[in-house]
Amino acid sequence: MRIVIAEDDPLLREGLALLLRAEGLDVVATTDSPEPFLEAVDKHEPDVAIVDVRMPPTHTDEGIVAAVEARRRQPELAVLVLSAYVEQAFATDLLAGGAAKLGYLLKERVGRVEEFLVALHRVADGGTAIDPEVVGLLLARQRPESSLARLSPRERDVLALMAEGLGNTAIAEKLVVTEGAVHKHIRSIFAKLDLPPDDRADRRVTAVLRYLEAAR
Amino acid sequence: MTPVNLMDRARAAVDALERLVGGLGTAILAIGTLIWVAAVAVTSLIGVGLPFVHSAARAVRAAADRERARLSRWGPEIIEPDPLPPGLRAARDPVVWREFAWVVVHSTWGMVLGILGISLPLYAAQDLTFPLWWTLVPPGTGPGLVFWYVDGLFGALLVCLYGVFWLAVCVFGHPVLARVQAWPGRRLLAPPAGADLSLRVAQLTATRAAALDAHAAELRRIERSLHDGAQNRLVAVTVLLGAARRQVARDPEGAGELLERAQGAAEQALAELRTVVKTILPPVLDGRGLDGALKALTADSGVPCKLEIDLPGRCAASVEATAYFVVAEALTNITKHSRATSAKVSVSREKRNLRIRVEDDGRGGADEADGSGIKGIRRRVEAYDGTLTIQSPPGGPTTMWVELPCGS
Numbered sequence: 001m002r003i004v005i006a007e008d009d010p011l012l013r014e015g016l017a018l019l020l021r022a023e024g025l026d027v028v029a030t031t032d033s034p035e036p037f038l039e040a041v042d043k044h045e046p047d048v049a050i051v052d053v054r055m056p057p058t059h060t061d062e063g064i065v066a067a068v069e070a071r072r073r074q075p076e077l078a079v080l081v082l083s084a085y086v087e088q089a090f091a092t093d094l095l096a097g098g099a100a101k102l103g104y105l106l107k108e109r110v111g112r113v114e115e116f117l118v119a120l121h122r123v124a125d126g127g128t129a130i131d132p133e134v135v136g137l138l139l140a141r142q143r144p145e146s147s148l149a150r151l152s153p154r155e156r157d158v159l160a161l162m163a164e165g166l167g168n169t170a171i172a173e174k175l176v177v178t179e180g181a182v183h184k185h186i187r188s189i190f191a192k193l194d195l196p197p198d199d200r201a202d203r204r205v206t207a208v209l210r211y212l213e214a215a216r
Numbered sequence: 217m218t219p220v221n222l223m224d225r226a227r228a229a230v231d232a233l234e235r236l237v238g239g240l241g242t243a244i245l246a247i248g249t250l251i252w253v254a255a256v257a258v259t260s261l262i263g264v265g266l267p268f269v270h271s272a273a274r275a276v277r278a279a280a281d282r283e284r285a286r287l288s289r290w291g292p293e294i295i296e297p298d299p300l301p302p303g304l305r306a307a308r309d310p311v312v313w314r315e316f317a318w319v320v321v322h323s324t325w326g327m328v329l330g331i332l333g334i335s336l337p338l339y340a341a342q343d344l345t346f347p348l349w350w351t352l353v354p355p356g357t358g359p360g361l362v363f364w365y366v367d368g369l370f371g372a373l374l375v376c377l378y379g380v381f382w383l384a385v386c387v388f389g390h391p392v393l394a395r396v397q398a399w400p401g402r403r404l405l406a407p408p409a410g411a412d413l414s415l416r417v418a419q420l421t422a423t424r425a426a427a428l429d430a431h432a433a434e435l436r437r438i439e440r441s442l443h444d445g446a447q448n449r450l451v452a453v454t455v456l457l458g459a460a461r462r463q464v465a466r467d468p469e470g471a472g473e474l475l476e477r478a479q480g481a482a483e484q485a486l487a488e489l490r491t492v493v494k495t496i497l498p499p500v501l502d503g504r505g506l507d508g509a510l511k512a513l514t515a516d517s518g519v520p521c522k523l524e525i526d527l528p529g530r531c532a533a534s535v536e537a538t539a540y541f542v543v544a545e546a547l548t549n550i551t552k553h554s555r556a557t558s559a560k561v562s563v564s565r566e567k568r569n570l571r572i573r574v575e576d577d578g579r580g581g582a583d584e585a586d587g588s589g590i591k592g593i594r595r596r597v598e599a600y601d602g603t604l605t606i607q608s609p610p611g612g613p614t615t616m617w618v619e620l621p622c623g624s
Binding site for chain 2 (some may be wrong): 011012015016018019022023054059084107108110111112113114116140
């Protein structure tokens with residue numbers, strides 16, 4: 001897997017590169033601001049770009065803008081955005097063009113290397129990785145009278161994991177239930193939320209997030 | 217006239233007498249001020265007096281403030297004007313000129329009225345009591361305000377009657393006299409009607425907005441330094457620890473290296489946190505007060521720095537923090553840009569103002585436009601309704617004056 005990193009903090013940039021290389025991944029370029037990042041993406045055509053949200057010059061949302069631009073130039077590029085804090089607006093901007101090959105994680109998740117690598121691979125393989133924090137934020141904003149209230153606690157757990165981008169097998173593992181049970185829960189959720197009963201990962205996530213957005 | 221009414225009259229007259237005596241006090245103050253101003257004005261013609269111009273303006277302001285306080289006790293409050301502009305600009309302040317006009321009027325006309333106000337009742341008392349002691353003085357000697365030849369008991373009783381007349385004059389006249397004495401002060405020391413007050417309101421609004429801006433900027437600065445500093449370091453710690461955990465089985469030595477890096481990052485995070493905390497409210501201020509904090513600051517200065525400090529009591533915490541930063545920033549500027557070999561910081565408290573002067577013997581030419589340091593100082597100072605003046609001719613030396621209202 002060929003990776004380009006854009007992160008302005010030198011320590012973090014090098015630490016990330018070190019970690020990924022130690023895992024046998026191919027970090028082809030590390031950059032510290034949007035311009036060199038986009039150049040590196042054009043030059044190396046990587047599989048995955050790992051992008052920090054806050055970068056020079058204004059340290060606000062340069063990373064999001066750069067990620068969206070990189071995707072525009074290379075629609076096949078998988079993008080994993082890392083952020084020091086979750087901001088729902090960033091997630092919404094990112095997901096506007098679909099959730100496939102997209103990730104949005106808190107920076108400290110990188111420290112849980114196994115899970116981070118799983119998320120990285122999932123994104124590279126066309127899936128989605130949304131930070132539980134973001135999902136939690138969206139779920140917490142639901143008013144009690146919204147149709148989410150109709151979900152059972154178990155179904156809410158499943159929904160949250162779905163929104164993170166996990167597949168049925170991973171959800172079953174996390175909740176220690178059978179895949180069949182998860183499948184049943186998902187059908188029930190889709191029915192309660194009037195979502196199309198499509199089971200592909202990115203479509204599921206988009207559908208869930210769109211629904212959460214709309215229900216705000 | 218009913219007895220009650222008469223009592224009211226008498227009480228009003230006593231009040232008025234008190235006011236006239238107080239007015240006499242400020243009139244004496246005004247005379248002193250007038251003499252000082254005249255001396256400074258004359259010597260300024262040959263240049264010698266120029267360094268004293270500000271102190272003369274301060275004397276005028278002090279006398280005027282005294283009169284304002286006095287008049288505010290006896291009638292509608294007179295709002296105090298803005299603090300004096302620093303240096304020679306004080307002499308151009310129109311408010312100071314109005315105050316000076318009051319000094320002239322009050323030290324002459326006000327003085328005469330004050331003396332009259334005290335002596336009239338004294339004479340009246342003399343005249344009233346004359347029948348009791350007329351035998352003690354040689355015949356022909358009359359008490360106060362008696363301009364005719366007095367002789368015998370009849371004459372003494374006549375003088376007593378005359379005293380009743382003067383007493384009546386005092387009772388009915390003193391309130392008027394006191395009002396007349398106060399009139400120039402009420403006219404000249406009150407803020408000029410309309411325009412200037414609205415100016416003051418506009419200025420207050422602006423400084424309030426500046427204060428909010430300064431706070432927002434301060435929050436942004438803190439957020440930015442937390443995010444770019446400590447937070448990023450801590451993320452690096454987790455990343456390096458994660459990597460080390462993965463490494464430990466495969467390559468213990470490499471893992472050790474990663475752990476060392478992680479530790480370094482954690483130490484950096486702590487250092488950054490310390491710095492940020494220190495810039496929010498220096499702990500030294502809390503512990504040792506502005507006095508001790510400034511001592512520590514000047515002792516650590518890159519350029520040898522003398523400190524003169526005269527602070528009875530403490531100011532509001534925010535004011536002390538501002539003063540601390542002003543001095544810290546000024547010393548940083550001196551160390552970085554001035555090429556000075558020595559510097560001096562003077563801090564004193566003058567009534568409700570904290571006055572700071574920072575000077576150096578460097579090359580001068582400090583420009584607010586190109587260094588953000590001075591701009592930062594000005595923003596912080598103006599946020600607290602203070603003033604900042606800088607004199608920095610090319611070739612030096614540079615002097616900076618800051619006045620901060622103490623808020624206590």
